[in-house]
Amino acid sequence: MKADPLGVLTGAHYLDGDFAAGEGAMAAGCRFVAGYPITPSTEVVERMSRRFPMMGGTFIQMEDEMASMAAVIGAAFTGTKSMTVTSGPGFSLMMENLGLAVMMETPCVLVNVQRGGPSTGLPTMTGQSDMMQARWGSHGDYEIIAMSPKSPQESFDLMIDAFNLSEIYRVPVLFMMDECVGHMTEKVIIPEPDEIDIVPRKLTDKKPGEFWPYEVNNGELVPEFARAGDGYRFHTTGLTHDYRGYPDMTVEGQWKLVTRLMDKINKNVDDIIRFEEEETDGADVVVLSYGITSRVARLAIEKAREKGVKVGVIRLIVVWPFPEKQIREMAKKIKGFVVPEINMGQVVLEVERCAAGNCTTTSVPHPGGGVHDPETIVEAIVGAAK
Amino acid sequence: MSAQAEAPTIDMDNVQPEDHPIAPFIRMDRMPHIWCPTCGIGTVVKCYAAAMEKLDLDPKTIAIVSGIGCTGRVAGYMNYDAFHTTHGRAIAFATGLKMARTELNVTLFSGDGDLSGIGGNHFIHAARRNMDLLVVLVNNFTYAMTGGQNAPTTPLKAISSTMPFGNFDQPFNLPHLAASCGASYVARWTSLHIRRMTKTFEEAMQRKGFRFIEVIAPCSTLYARRNKLGTGLNLMQFYHDNSEIRHGEDTRNVDIGFQEKIICGKFVDEPEKTTYHENMHTHYEQVLGDKYVPMPPEGGWRDE
Amino acid sequence: MSRKEIRITGFGGQGVVLCGHIIGHAYSIDAGHEATMIQSFGPEARGSACSTSLVLDESEVLYPYLQDLHILLAMSQDGYEQSKDLLNAKGVVVHESDLVVPDLKKGQKGYGIPSTRIAEEIGRVIVQNIVMLGFFAAVTLLVTKELWESAVMDSVPAGTEELNMKAFQAGWDHFEENYGDGTPKKETVETAF
Ligand SMILES: Cc1ncc(C[n+]2csc(CCOP(=O)(O)OP(=O)(O)O)c2C)c(N)n1
Numbered sequence: 021m022k023a024d025p026l027g028v029l030t031g032a033h034y035l036d037g038d039f040a041a042g043e044g045a046m047a048a049g050c051r052f053v054a055g056y057p058i059t060p061s062t063e064v065v066e067r068m069s070r071r072f073p074m075m076g077g078t079f080i081q082m083e084d085e086m087a088s089m090a091a092v093i094g095a096a097f098t099g100t101k102s103m104t105v106t107s108g109p110g111f112s113l114m115m116e117n118l119g120l121a122v123m124m125e126t127p128c129v130l131v132n133v134q135r136g137g138p139s140t141g142l143p144t145m146t147g148q149s150d151m152m153q154a155r156w157g158s159h160g161d162y163e164i165i166a167m168s169p170k171s172p173q174e175s176f177d178l179m180i181d182a183f184n185l186s187e188i189y190r191v192p193v194l195f196m197m198d199e200c201v202g203h204m205t206e207k208v209i210i211p212e213p214d215e216i217d218i219v220p221r222k223l224t225d226k227k228p229g230e231f232w233p234y235e236v237n238n239g240e241l242v243p244e245f246a247r248a249g250d251g252y253r254f255h256t257t258g259l260t261h262d263y264r265g266y267p268d269m270t271v272e273g274q275w276k277l278v279t280r281l282m283d284k285i286n287k288n289v290d291d292i293i294r295f296e297e298e299e300t301d302g303a304d305v306v307v308l309s310y311g312i313t314s315r316v317a318r319l320a321i322e323k324a325r326e327k328g329v330k331v332g333v334i335r336l337i338v339v340w341p342f343p344e345k346q347i348r349e350m351a352k353k354i355k356g357f358v359v360p361e362i363n364m365g366q367v368v369l370e371v372e373r374c375a376a377g378n379c380t381t382t383s384v385p386h387p388g389g390g391v392h393d394p395e396t397i398v399e400a401i402v403g404a405a406k
Numbered sequence: 407m408s409a410q411a412e413a414p415t416i417d418m419d420n421v422q423p424e425d426h427p428i429a430p431f432i433r434m435d436r437m438p439h440i441w442c443p444t445c446g447i448g449t450v451v452k453c454y455a456a457a458m459e460k461l462d463l464d465p466k467t468i469a470i471v472s473g474i475g476c477t478g479r480v481a482g483y484m485n486y487d488a489f490h491t492t493h494g495r496a497i498a499f500a501t502g503l504k505m506a507r508t509e510l511n512v513t514l515f516s517g518d519g520d521l522s523g524i525g526g527n528h529f530i531h532a533a534r535r536n537m538d539l540l541v542v543l544v545n546n547f548t549y550a551m552t553g554g555q556n557a558p559t560t561p562l563k564a565i566s567s568t569m570p571f572g573n574f575d576q577p578f579n580l581p582h583l584a585a586s587c588g589a590s591y592v593a594r595w596t597s598l599h600i601r602r603m604t605k606t607f608e609e610a611m612q613r614k615g616f617r618f619i620e621v622i623a624p625c626s627t628l629y630a631r632r633n634k635l636g637t638g639l640n641l642m643q644f645y646h647d648n649s650e651i652r653h654g655e656d657t658r659n660v661d662i663g664f665q666e667k668i669i670c671g672k673f674v675d676e677p678e679k680t681t682y683h684e685n686m687h688t689h690y691e692q693v694l695g696d697k698y699v700p701m702p703p704e705g706g707w708r709d710e
Numbered sequence: 711m712s713r714k715e716i717r718i719t720g721f722g723g724q725g726v727v728l729c730g731h732i733i734g735h736a737y738s739i740d741a742g743h744e745a746t747m748i749q750s751f752g753p754e755a756r757g758s759a760c761s762t763s764l765v766l767d768e769s770e771v772l773y774p775y776l777q778d779l780h781i782l783l784a785m786s787q788d789g790y791e792q793s794k795d796l797l798n799a800k801g802v803v804v805h806e807s808d809l810v811v812p813d814l815k816k817g818q819k820g821y822g823i824p825s826t827r828i829a830e831e832i833g834r835v836i837v838q839n840i841v842m843l844g845f846f847a848a849v850t851l852l853v854t855k856e857l858w859e860s861a862v863m864d865s866v867p868a869g870t871e872e873l874n875m876k877a878f879q880a881g882w883d884h885f886e887e888n889y890g891d892g893t894p895k896k897e898t899v900e901t902a903f
């Protein structure tokens with residue numbers, strides 16, 4: 021399906037990352053947003069609340085982030101593409117209902133424009149320190165999709181991907197921006213509506229009475245969807261449930277459900293992962309980064325190459341699920357990974373796990389508030405090449 | 407004799423659960439339910455189903471939302487699109503559901519702890535907005551599901567598992583809370599008031615805005631036992647002897663003391679009061695005119 | 711060097727951010743290069759001083775914050791004071807000459823315009839920032855005059871285009887009448903980069 025022209029602001033714009041993410045959501049067909057103000061993410065909803073009434077969209081400012089996330093799940097069950105937007109403290113408050121979204125298999129998008137933490141931390145300054153929270157933040161075992169744009173343009177483009185992936189896998193997608201990208205203004209090209217591919221909700225064609233909300237066809241992992249209000253009278257719950265959506269609080273029931281929830285992501289990793297790879301063949305050192313850090317890292321990579329180091333690049337676009345297979349293979353061929361992040365070492369743990377001792381892994385930490393001094397990354401690269 | 411012979415006879419030996427007049431409104435495949443004998447929650451479900459039988463609404467247009475708790479299980483037994491959500495967030499969830507498909511008639515069932523404790527913030531804000539939701543709160547004066555801890559509704563002096571020496575924490579007067587925040591319809595019954603409660607459900611389903619119905623109901627297993635109040639049946643007797651119907655009563659006067667008088671009735675009924683949605687539409691029509699594109703009543707989705 | 715750094719400072723209400731927005735728009739969308747603008751948030755964004763920074767480059771801007779400031783556009787003394795130490799030794803100051811008295815270091819250049827007064831003469835003090843921008847455009851000649859004009863047209867509110875074009879032209883003219891041989895030249899700021 022192609023994008024609804026009402027939501028697409030075709031043309032060249034000079035936009036910040038927050039606005040671009042909002043435009044991406046509207047182009048992707050998002051028509052319900054619930055949110056609670058928090059720097060540095062609020063511009064996303066400010067933009068959308070201004071444009072929504074002209075395209076059949078509804079924004080509601082809820083009383084807190086728990087309410088926002090809950091409302092998004094409710095709205096998503098009407099078939100309406102739905103999203104919420106927040107930053108660190110609000111992200112923490114959303115965790116319980118993020119789990120509900122996972123459990124109910126709710127297509128929706130949660131934007132986190134990351135700032136420095138813990139607690140109130142650095143409200144107006146950048147960070148990437150919620151990456152492990154994105155991976156593990158809600159209790160219980162589950163798999164999630166999280167992506168991280170490096171620019172306003174990518175905030176637009178990737179947001180469409182985020183909505184589409186959430187539809188395909190019936191899973192909340194975490195859109196992990198950083199304040200730097202959110203508050204950075206650059207050229208953003210928005211294509212024509214008929215150049216934007218939209219994945220519609222996978223509705224069941226079964227009749228009411230024949231449909232069960234979590235029944236999967238043989239060999240499939242993602243159930244078909246029925247909208248609330250279409251007459252299916254389905255039941256859904258955050259409790260461990262069977263194919264009927266009825267509570268099934270048994271060890272077998274738990275095995276079955278949790279396995280499927282994880283499998284639908286894990287068995288489709290090749291479809292979901294997105295990363296850029298450059299000059300990794302023959303490289304001694306590979307720098308792995310994401311978001312704004314991938315741009316700063318590139319500056320360091322150029323400098324290191326001038327010093328004669330053979331450096332390859334991996335830029336994660338989707339961070340979770342992690343390209344485990346690729347990193348495992350690469351680790352066997354290189355001397356070391358260098359992983360700069362605006363946190364004290366999060367995704368680097370995953371790199372280290374996948375490298376499995378086959379090469380070194382060097383974290384280049386930064387506690388947040390700014391981006392790396394490229395020299396610190398150069399040093400790490402040179403060190404890893406030895 | 408002959409007149410009596412013509413009356414419909416029920417073959418008591420062969421009657422099936424499915425033959426019950428309210429069976430179409432209940433997920434009979436989930437019976438028996440989890441509630442204890444003489445618990446009051448089932449009565450509330452029965453009354454709501456009876457109201458639905460009378461109203462004969464298109465079942466498509468009904469959605470049920472619950473939070474977590476014994477009462478939170480109601481959604482699981484109602485034969486409609488039904489959502490068993492997280493503790494305290496039922497109103498927030500229902501708000502999103504309603505906003506994204508305004509043609510839905512959304513009813514919530516949840517406990518006193520769920521709606522007024524952990525979910526209290528959503529409660530007051532939904533009432534303030536006059537959000538178009540029917541909220542049925544089963545008040546058993548305790549957090550039952552977790553074992554009978556103190557709730558924001560536990561009457562002073564009553565014993566709970568976390569107030570073993572009696573409660574000193576001032577409880578809410580819930581009808582007053584709802585009314586003062588802006589609810590357009592506020593009523594209270596006990597689970598003894600079957601016919602009145604059913605009528606109230608019927609009426610409230612046909613009203614709009616934030617409609618709040620509190621039902622005082624026995625938690626026989628925990629609250630009643632711990633406070634030595636007997637079984638659910640004894641509590642029914644108590645409701646019979648101690649409830650007083652005062653329609654239109656000022657909600658300031660309806661707080662509940664331990665084993666004291668329970669004022670029941672319809673306290674607020676403002677059918678004309680505009681809802682959040684109406685206010686939103688009127689406002690956008692005024693300020694945006696032709697540029698305003700409202701979300702269609704069936705929701706903001708497109709299939710092609 | 712292809713990387714160019716600009717900071718714009720002033721007080722709230724002077725249109726600092728719009729000014730930066732038009733520069734970025736002109737350089738990236740109109741001229742086809744890259745321009746990254748970062749507004750100053752953080753504690754410094756509170757109070758009277760307000761600033762925004764741009765990094766211009768031929769390809770993707772890799773480091774979005776200032777490293778070596780080339781041009782400082784100052785519309786208030788406070789703003790100037792806060793940012794002057796960032797300016798490189800050969801940097802250029804473009805300033806509101808009635809409001810800012812720059813203390814230029816040896817090697818730095820300054821270009822002033824009474825943009826508020828000129829805007830008043832045009833009839834609306836609110837276009838002060840566009841007068842300043844016209845002047846800045848002539849001083850820096852980062853893109854051609856036509857591209858500057860198209861960026862202004864794209865960025866100002868509908869219905870105010872004519873007024874804003876007049877303001878832009880007034881700023882441009884001020885440079886021609888008061889500096890050099892009257893024609894804007896790239897060399898004016900080239901030494902700063
Ligand atoms: C976030 C969270 N905190 C605590 C709980 C545990 N919990 C489950 S039900 C419940 C109390 C429910 O009380 P109430 O809403 O009055 O319902 P009742 O069981 O009395 O009908 C609590 C505290 C939970 N499920 N989630």
Ligand code: SF4
Binds near residue numbers: 477628
């Ligand atoms: S514990 Fe109390 S409230 Fe829960 S089902 Fe039993 S009697 Fe009812």
Ligand SMILES: [Mg+2]
Binds near residue numbers: 517545557
């Ligand atoms: Mg209770």
